[in-house]
Amino acid sequence: MSRYDLGTDDPRVKVRPGKSSRPRSKQRPDHSKKPVGMVIGIDRGRYQVIMADGTTVTAIKARELGRGSVVIGDRVHVGGDISGQKDTLGRIVQIQERDTLLLRSAEEGQRQGKPKPIVANAQQMVIVVALADPPPRYGMIDRCLVAAYEAGVRPLICLTKSDLADSTDFYAAYTPLGIEIVTTSVTPEKIEGLSQLLPKLGNQVSVLVGHSGVGKSTLINAIVPGANRQVGEVNAVTGRGRHTSTSAIAFSLPAGGWVIDTPGVRSFGLAHVDNETLLAAFTDLSEVAVACPRGCKHLADSPQCALSTWPGQVAGEEQKYRQARLNSFRRLIASRHVE
Ligand SMILES: Nc1nc2c(ncn2[C@@H]2O[C@H](COP(=O)(O)OP(=O)(O)OP(=O)(O)O)[C@@H](O)[C@H]2O)c(=O)[nH]1
Numbered sequence: 001m002s003r004y005d006l007g008t009d010d011p012r013v014k015v016r017p018g019k020s021s022r023p024r025s026k027q028r029p030d031h032s033k034k035p036v037g038m039v040i041g042i043d044r045g046r047y048q049v050i051m052a053d054g055t056t057v058t059a060i061k062a063r064e065l066g067r068g069s070v071v072i073g074d075r076v077h078v079g080g081d082i083s084g085q086k087d088t089l090g091r092i093v094q095i096q097e098r099d100t101l102l103l104r105s106a107e108e109g110q111r112q113g114k115p116k117p118i119v120a121n122a123q124q125m126v127i128v129v130a131l132a133d134p135p136p137r138y139g140m141i142d143r144c145l146v147a148a149y150e151a152g153v154r155p156l157i158c159l160t161k162s163d164l165a166d167s168t169d170f171y172a173a174y175t176p177l178g179i180e181i182v183t184t185s186v187t188p189e190k191i192e193g194l195s196q197l198l199p200k201l202g203n204q205v206s207v208l209v210g211h212s213g214v215g216k217s218t219l220i221n222a223i224v225p226g227a228n229r230q231v232g233e234v235n236a237v238t239g240r241g242r243h244t245s246t247s248a249i250a251f252s253l254p255a256g257g258w259v260i261d262t263p264g265v266r267s268f269g270l271a272h273v274d275n276e277t278l279l280a281a282f283t284d285l286s287e288v289a290v291a292c293p294r295g296c297k298h299l300a301d302s303p304q305c306a307l308s309t310w311p312g313q314v315a316g317e318e319q320k321y322r323q324a325r326l327n328s329f330r331r332l333i334a335s336r337h338v339e
Pocket residue numbers: 160161162163164184185186187210211212213214215216217218219230231232233234240241242243
């Protein structure tokens with residue numbers, strides 16, 4: 001006879017295990033039958049979840065899920081009140097397995113900890129780059145590309161402010177890498193390029209990343225009616241956008257699909273990415289590196305690294321371009337180790 005089988009039919013005798021007789025996890029109820037929704041907003045411990053029928057529910061998170069465990073884009077099972085009525089609260093009880101997960105290592109200067117999840121289930125990363133004011137930062141773009149490849153998210157570069165500068169050089173640098181690029185310009189006078197961009201956003205989840213001031217908010221306002229993102233200048237003192245304290249949010253596009261804005265995520269720490277993954281993001285370099293000795297670290301002082309002689313095989317502009325690519329790759333490797 002087991003310890004809990006009291007052998008009685010008396011309903012007053014409650015059959016229940018003693019307090020610490022079993023690990024807690026085994027007592028957890030199965031939540032997988034609870035309705036599912038997608039997390040589209042997170043702000044100070046409150047989660048906005050859009051359910052399959054289109055109802056938006058405000059929810060809190062079950063404590064056992066842990067801190068920072070639910071991110072924007074997550075598909076979650078929700079219990080509690082899911083009516084979506086004012087002053088009601090649902091409760092996120094379980095997170096579904098993620099298709100993709102965008103991660104970022106701890107910021108520079110912070111102690112290196114576990115990489116932080118930022119966005120789940122995005123299929124596409126739109127790297128927003130201004131052609132001028134501020135000018136393109138190639139190191140930043142490379143970082144985003146690595147983070148995208150590492151997360152299993154397809155990159156798309158969206159050039160903005162084409163009214164201010166020419167995009168020929170940019171296309172010359174990134175088209176050979178097989179990365180899709182679209183060019184836009186959104187000014188009070190004229191809007192251009194959205195007919196190129198919009199079809200690429202349809203019926204999927206895209207996450208927008210980009211440095212402060214490149215025009216992300218302007219772009220979102222132009223493609224999402226009523227989005228009302230604040231547009232402004234970069235703070236000259238802190239060098240940061242004003243959005244740093246605002247939280248991530250997903251916008252539904254009129255023609256289907258979602259765009260996720262990630263204010264405060266300006267770049268990606270890549271400490272969690274290994275050398276080979278980093279190299280794979282540089283398709284041109286990875287083809288050259290097959291000739292490297294086994295275990296090559298691909299650094300400037302790595303003996304017989306095939307990458308070192310690659311720029312010198314050509315002359316002129318092409319050589320400069322190769323050297324810039326190589327420098328960018330090696331800078332990323334180096335920066336990863338100081339983070
Ligand atoms: N000339 C020109 N200016 C633009 C364009 N897009 C945005 N801007 C301007 O660039 C500045 C920054 O735009 P935002 O949309 O606030 O940039 P953001 O990327 O959202 O910046 P944060 O809010 O700091 O993240 C604003 O003054 C915009 O009016 C463009 O296509 N052409």
